[in-house]
Amino acid sequence: MERDVALLPGERALIPTGIKIAVPEGYEAQVRPRSGLALKYGLALVNSPGTIDSDYRGEVRVIVINHGNEPVVIERGDRIAQMVIAPVVRAGLVEVESLPETTRGDGGFGHTGV
DSSP states (O other), rough: OSSSSOOOOOEEEEEEEEEEEEOOTTTTEEEEEEEHHHHHOOOEEESSSSEOOOOOOOOEEEEEEEOOOEEEEEEEEEOOOEEEEEEEOOOOOOSSOOOOOOEEEEEETTOOOO
């Protein structure tokens, strides 16, 4: 990052990290927010977790949003996210005419009985 980035409340920005990685085939890198920044400043990642596929070779960049009430300045070297390397399971999908019934059925949000 060549210069500091100031985020006003509600503003988002693509923050370069200066890091390039080669994720092994069969794995992904998940970019996640830092809970301390969320609590203290209202900073979050727009697409959390962000996924870096094994064939990507560009710079890791993080989309940050300021959900807080005050401007936040991100400076070079700030730890704004964390990364987890995880295995990817490839599911075999089969097209069917109908799905098996469940108790929940097609009920969406709020329909899990809680």
